[in-house]
Amino acid sequence: GDSVTQMEGPVTLSEEACLTINCTYTATGYPSLFWYVQYPGEGLQLLLKATKADDKGSNKGFEATYRKETTSFHLEKGSVQVSDSAVYFCALSEEDGLVFGKGTKLTVNP
Amino acid sequence: GAGVSQSPSNKVTEKGKDVELRCDPISGHTALYWYRQSLGQGLEFLIYFQGNSAPDKSGLPSDRFSAERTGGSVSTLTIQRTQQEDSAVYLCASSLRLAGGVDTQYFGPGTRLTVL
Numbered sequence: 001g002d003s004v005t006q007m008e009g010p011v012t013l014s015e016e017a018c019l020t021i022n023c024t025y026t027a028t029g030y031p032s033l034f035w036y037v038q039y040p041g042e043g044l045q046l047l048l049k050a051t052k053a054d055d056k057g058s059n060k061g062f063e064a065t066y067r068k069e070t071t072s073f074h075l076e077k078g079s080v081q082v083s084d085s086a087v088y089f090c091a092l093s094e095e096d097g098l099v100f101g102k103g104t105k106l107t108v109n110p
Numbered sequence: 111g112a113g114v115s116q117s118p119s120n121k122v123t124e125k126g127k128d129v130e131l132r133c134d135p136i137s138g139h140t141a142l143y144w145y146r147q148s149l150g151q152g153l154e155f156l157i158y159f160q161g162n163s164a165p166d167k168s169g170l171p172s173d174r175f176s177a178e179r180t181g182g183s184v185s186t187l188t189i190q191r192t193q194q195e196d197s198a199v200y201l202c203a204s205s206l207r208l209a210g211g212v213d214t215q216y217f218g219p220g221t222r223l224t225v226l
Contacts, residue, residue, distance in 0.1 A: 032212050044201065044217040051212050089153065096166060097143050097155035098203075098215060 002027040006090045006101035013080055013108050021075040021104050023064075023090035031092040033057075033066050033073040036100075039086045047075075047088070080108045112136065114218035116202050122224045123192055131187040131221045135204030142185050143205075143215060144177060148198035159185060171196075192225045199223070 007022040025033065035047040035057070048057030053068035062077045073090060085108045090101040115134045123129050135142050144156040156169045159179040170176070174192075179185040189196055199222050203215040 036217075043219040044203075046214050046216070049214065091153075093212065094155075096158045097145070097169070098153075099155065100153035102152045 002031065002092055002094055002099050004090050004092055004099055004101040006088075006104055008102075009087075009104040009106070011104060011106045013106070015082055015108055015110050016079045017108075019075070019077040019080045019084075019106070021088055021090075021106070023073045023075065023101060025071050025073065025090075025092050027071075027092055030068075031094065033064070034091040034093070034098065035062070035064055035073070035075050036089040036091060037086045038089065038103075044089070080106070082108045082110055084108050114202055114204050114216055116200075116218040116221050118221060119219065120222045120224075122226065124226050125194060126191055128188065128190045129192055129223065131189075131200050131202075131223070133185045133187070133202030133204075133218060135183065135185070135202070136216055137183075139204035139206055139216075140182065141205045141207055141213070141215075142179060143203040144185070144187050145201040145203065146171075146198045147201055147220070151198075153201075156187075189223075192223075194225050197223055197225045 004025045032051040034049045036044045037047045048059040050057040050066035056065045064073050064075045087103045087105045089103045091098045117132045142159040146154045162179045174190045177187045199220040201220045202218045205213040205215045
């Protein structure tokens with residue numbers, strides 16, 4: 001079946017550092033790709049998505065580009081803030097539900 | 111508008127008891143999904159509904175799990191004869207349509223189930 005692999009955490013950065021969280025997928029079709037974020041004590045929220053190859057999703061300074069040739073959807077941010085500390089999940093859509101990666105915990109220190 | 115709501119927020123039960131978890135999706139959303147988040151397994155998809163119909167129940171972990179949806183709205187996930195390995199956070203999500211997964215899923219806050 002379809003699967004998502006994302007880089008193991010935890011990731012600890014200083015404020016204003018660059019962030020990349022790698023995500024690759026295997027899928028038989030052409031799924032939509034998502035990044036969800038879970039802030040401490042809160043529920044899952046959609047961060048960004050891309051529905052077809054070469055699409056770029058962006059939100060709150062985060063970006064990810066749907067790369068069909070490398071089956072990747074890496075999450076990037078040029079300058080992280082303390083408020084970005086959270087767990088980030090890469091996911092793809094199957095016909096029925098989402099398939100998630102295991103999550104990457106990011107901690108940003110002042 | 112109101113988001114996805116789930117109740118109870120926390121449930122502690124004894125092994126062998128039955129539990130019911132409730133999900134109220136966003137009004138007008140025809141698709142509804144249940145997931146489970148646990149330390150060992152991460153986020154697992156359990157079941158989806160399109161309207162009141164759940165075409166594929168193969169994601170449910172065992173036959174002790176069942177789910178239903180009535181009136182195209184509220185859904186209930188029932189776990190019979192709970193076991194300690196059922197302890198997890200159960201998440202519900204809804205989307206406007208099923209649409210091959212293109213539509214954004216909006217998640218509820220979850221129900222934390224602890225089986226003693």
